[in-house]
């Protein structure tokens with residue numbers, strides 16, 4: 001394979017040198033930043049996440065800050081989920097949509113202050129989108145990307161590690177809620193958050209010059225729990241049903257198609273972008289839905305580099321948008337973005353290169369019995 005060219009535009013996170021020292025072996029570009037996606041032993045890294053605790057450089061999850069008198073109004077216009085009752089220190093997962101109801105990004109929206117919101121974004125340019133919307137609507141709000149880089153601590157032992165560093169108050173944080181903290185003078189926010197279903201926290205580092213110090217402090221605090229490096233882990237997130245916006249959605253995917261309808265509030269004001277279309281889709285029902293796909297057989301096949309066609313009786317019914325070897329099912333699994341004519345239990349074929357692989361449709365999240 002040719003190498004990926006590295007350029008100043010592909011920014012290094014504040015933890016970059018530490019991840020190199022830990023043996024990072026692959027990066028993915030994410031918001032024009034290098035985000036670690038592999039170290040040395042994928043199965044050990046999966047087990048560390050699901051059975052112990054791992055630390056992830058997710059500095060690529062940038063914050064888009066909305067600040068000023070109209071910050072809350074702009075946040076609501078961008079997010080088809082009711083933010084009006086959110087309090088300072090609360091975060092909410094949202095599907096930011098365009099005027100067609102198609103998802104542009106699925107950030108966590110954090111209420112930092114009455115006049116300040118962060119959108120903690122997936123991999124697309126919401127700074128440009130937010131700035132444009134604010135200007136076109138004549139709003140008094142400054143849109144920026146501040147020096148804030150999350151470090152995730154994920155896994156069943158994450159709470160003990162983070163409580164040992166910051167105190168027991170972190171144990172009482174509700175999902176996506178956060179509080180201010182300091183570690184040897186390093187300014188942080190500590191949130192119960194992260195892109196896994198193993199439980200965990202994110203430390204929002206607010207001074208990029210101190211990333212290595214923070215990395216080393218977490219590594220030292222986590223040593224009694226055998227903490228080690230990790231990353232947003234494809235097998236764990238697919239098994240447990242987390243959507244990867246950049247991989248599982250095309251230019252025309254609405255929240256109802258990918259199980260995110262529960263994060264849409266249809267009664268938000270009419271000027272929220274996309275809400276008119278979302279109301280119509282909610283009433284008529286979406287044309288596609290997202291189901292699990294489990295391949296027959298147990299031959300681990302790494303790599304899922306393009307969407308695969310999914311066929312029923314030789315006819316295409318949709319796409320398999322991601323795939324991985326599942327350690328939990330001991331099968332190849334993935335998500336299908338499929339016509340609503342398909343249903344759980346159906347037998348399908350997946351076109352993988354030159355072969356047609358027999359597979360079955362399942363519910364998401366996956367259960368071992370679904371094999």
Ligand code: THG
Nearest residue numbers: 061093106107108120121122150193194195202242
């Ligand atoms: N942390 C931060 N920013 C992020 C991510 C993150 N930005 C991009 C991306 N990840 C955002 N995407 C998600 C998607 C799902 C979840 C978290 C981030 C998630 N969802 C649970 C679920 O769907 O079951 C819980 C949702 C809920 O109940 O509210 O955890 O990881 N800083």
